[in-house]
Amino acid sequence: MGRGIRQVKEDFECENCGLIVTGNGFTNHCPECLCSKHVDNTPGDRAMLEECGCLMEPIGITTTRGGTAIVHKCINCGVESTNRTSPDDDIEQVQRIAHKSSRRGSRNSVIM
Ligand SMILES: [Zn+2]
């Protein structure tokens, strides 16, 4: 007991398509449908009060300093967050979301 803290690499089951996503410390979203789960993983900013744990839908694609990121929105509480795309992500799905969001014309979710 008490032998130091292991890095959390949590597996989770995608609540949208049922895929078991193996946590690798980087990806926190489903590579198939790009849905995520609302957990508090963004240090700084306004800290979330508690973990919500609900499904987060990909609502858009944005570009960050590090590259392409997916904008996720929680279906429960409406919180938005950006998560970097991973090499495992389905690129067609990424493009589909990018297309969908650009067609909608919403530009108010760009986070620097
Ligand atoms: Zn999925």
Ligand SMILES: [Zn+2]
């Ligand atoms: Zn939430």
